[in-house]
Amino acid sequence: MTLTQFGWNERWQREYETVAGEGVLPGRVVGEHRTHYQIAIGDSEVTAETPGRVRNAAALRSDLPGVGDFVAVRPSAGDGPATIEAVLPRSTALVRKASGKETPQLLAANVDVVFIVTGLDGDFNLARLERFLALVRDSRAKPVILANKVDLSKDIEATVRQISEVMPGVPVHAIGARAGKGVPDLEAYFVGNQTVVLIGSSGVGKSTLINKLLGRAAQATQDVRAHDSRGKHTTTHRQLFLRAGGGAIIDTPGMRGLETWNATEPAAANFDDIGAFAEHCRFRNCRHLAEPGCAVRAAVAQGQLDAARLAAYTKSQRS
Numbered sequence: 001m002t003l004t005q006f007g008w009n010e011r012w013q014r015e016y017e018t019v020a021g022e023g024v025l026p027g028r029v030v031g032e033h034r035t036h037y038q039i040a041i042g043d044s045e046v047t048a049e050t051p052g053r054v055r056n057a058a059a060l061r062s063d064l065p066g067v068g069d070f071v072a073v074r075p076s077a078g079d080g081p082a083t084i085e086a087v088l089p090r091s092t093a094l095v096r097k098a099s100g101k102e103t104p105q106l107l108a109a110n111v112d113v114v115f116i117v118t119g120l121d122g123d124f125n126l127a128r129l130e131r132f133l134a135l136v137r138d139s140r141a142k143p144v145i146l147a148n149k150v151d152l153s154k155d156i157e158a159t160v161r162q163i164s165e166v167m168p169g170v171p172v173h174a175i176g177a178r179a180g181k182g183v184p185d186l187e188a189y190f191v192g193n194q195t196v197v198l199i200g201s202s203g204v205g206k207s208t209l210i211n212k213l214l215g216r217a218a219q220a221t222q223d224v225r226a227h228d229s230r231g232k233h234t235t236t237h238r239q240l241f242l243r244a245g246g247g248a249i250i251d252t253p254g255m256r257g258l259e260t261w262n263a264t265e266p267a268a269a270n271f272d273d274i275g276a277f278a279e280h281c282r283f284r285n286c287r288h289l290a291e292p293g294c295a296v297r298a299a300v301a302q303g304q305l306d307a308a309r310l311a312a313y314t315k316s317q318r319s
């Protein structure tokens, strides 16, 4: 069965048998659109919808089917779309947490590895990289950092060292997706039909890398803005691709609004560097004054955060 190439194995087969009814087939969600899904069923792909019964059973938006999910699908009898009858319990789930009015959002399911892509150009931001890492840590997938656009960096080694110091134990690869530099080294992450998802800000080169790893121009790419190296949000929906060389890869749209994750007060958005460290404080409501286990003061002590920044933050909280 070709679903094996998508990572289907005996474990999934067992899960499937507990939910599968008469006339349904196993499949994997490869495309997620506003009104429908694309599901790979062996060699073919079908368009599918979630019946109201499945939507109502989902307590959270992130419980609904998403790219990477293994599902039980009922093909339609006529011309209409197939229906997703059940979502198999996920091995990993990359979920963007709720912030403010938003509800949690599933970015990808059942991924083994997450490539956190960052640009070594004017868009590089260590605090933002930390927030991406925090999201991956919650997913149970393995994080890997890809520092892309080596051709635009004057001091690659220093940046890689800086990343490794803040994120010990996380593999870091300096690559040039456009020219394919360092890309062969990434093949190892797909061995055993593993699934990899790419996340990162718009314009860091996720789709450029996808095309290199697929060996074809599957995804559109677009130049970044010259003045700040930001992307133009070229990719607009999440899509899973099967690689001829083994494994699967998921492209995602560049994430925005990362600064407001978990922000309890609007003021926190202006101090997203401090917010990134604060996620590691022992107490959720830590004021970073004298509380034990304060990750913000620890960051200042280790020279990762400017003491003046913390002073400015403390002052803003008092006024």
Ligand SMILES: Nc1nc2c(ncn2[C@@H]2O[C@H](COP(=O)(O)OP(=O)(O)OP(=O)(O)O)[C@@H](O)[C@H]2O)c(=O)[nH]1
Binding pocket: 148, 149, 150, 151, 152, 175, 176, 177, 178, 179, 200, 201, 202, 203, 204, 205, 206, 207, 208, 209, 220, 221, 222, 223, 224, 231, 232, 233, 234, 235, 236, 252, 253, 254, 255
């Ligand atoms: N100089 C240089 N540019 C690169 C490299 N990799 C990608 N780019 C360029 O960066 C720009 C953005 O690339 P995309 O692949 O569209 O970025 P993306 O991360 O998919 O962006 P969104 O889809 O908006 O999230 C394009 O002009 C790419 O050619 C690289 O290694 N070096």
Ligand SMILES: [Mg+2]
Binding pocket: 206, 207, 208, 219, 220, 221, 234, 235, 251, 252, 253, 254
């Ligand atoms: Mg893209």
Ligand SMILES: [Zn+2]
Binding pocket: 278, 281, 282, 286, 287, 288, 289, 291, 293, 294, 295, 296, 297
């Ligand atoms: Zn603190």
